Amino acid sequence: MTKLAFIGAGNMNGAIISGLVNKGFSPKNIIVANPSAPKREALSQQCSVLNTHSNIEAVDFADYIILGVKPYLIAQVCADISSNTSIANKCFVSVAAGCTIEQIQQALNSKQPVIRVMPNTPSQLGFGVSGLFASDEVNDEQKQQTSELMESVGIIKWLNSEAGIDHITAVSGSAPAYFFLFMEAMQNKAIEYGFTEQESRALVQQTALGAAQMVINNDMPISQLRQNVTSKGGTTQAALTTLIEGGLEQLVTDAMDSAVKRAQEMAKE
């Protein structure tokens, strides 16, 4: 059975671990490493996975090493691993934004198989999206197993180039936050109208869920679904005119370009 070591017990690794365990992946084959105890112990307790303060101990346990620390720590963590234990036959999977395969291999001081994965936090609930790109050293079995792992927490898309990771970061990796911001703004306005915080949240979340379900359950273009809500001269048209005249569409594309640009800058830092 494949054994997984998660380096870092933070938001993203936590979401993947929860998703995997919820889908029936044996927690006995998962270890999570984090130097500080609170998040690691909470995750270990919540998902019944093994835990350790030592990255080296976690690496020794596993075939796949999932690097889930902040991008600026990836090089240091990889260098520490490769100087303190054998990494032969281990496949490294990095979820870090703006951290290239070349940089990871350099830090590992070895042309190790490295797969970059750009997941998102809805993986926790099985609704994730992951973009994947593999280094030349990754074999078919490692590709297949990584596909299966990430497919168990959502949909996956193998990318044709490493640059595609920066693009999918803008499209899905960072994107839950765009929808959260939109929902936060709506919730705050609903509160202003006099709904309680709880009522406002329920109204907004159900509307977002309903809209997403309509997109999922219809073949028609999303623009058609929008038009179906929009009566000529009605309330929706008034609202959409405000959004469009305020530059929402341009703002969204600019925001996505900013995410791509930031990923590219991070790779140079």
Ligand SMILES: NC(=O)C1=CN([C@@H]2O[C@H](COP(=O)(O)OP(=O)(O)OC[C@H]3O[C@@H](n4cnc5c(N)ncnc54)[C@H](OP(=O)(O)O)[C@@H]3O)[C@@H](O)[C@H]2O)C=CC1
């Ligand atoms: N959050 C997201 O939606 C997404 C994040 N990512 C990527 O995932 C990675 C992690 O992000 P995120 O989960 O948000 O960040 P978090 O800060 O939530 O998690 C990072 C974790 O790494 C731990 N850590 C710090 N130093 C070490 C170390 N030397 N060895 C092992 N663990 C260590 C931290 O512990 P402590 O807090 O105790 O310092 C923390 O628990 C990033 O590279 C990011 O680009 C990718 C896609 C989506």
Ligand SMILES: O=C(O)[C@@H]1CCC=N1
């Ligand atoms: O904000 C970030 O840099 C990470 C990558 C995608 C989501 N969170």
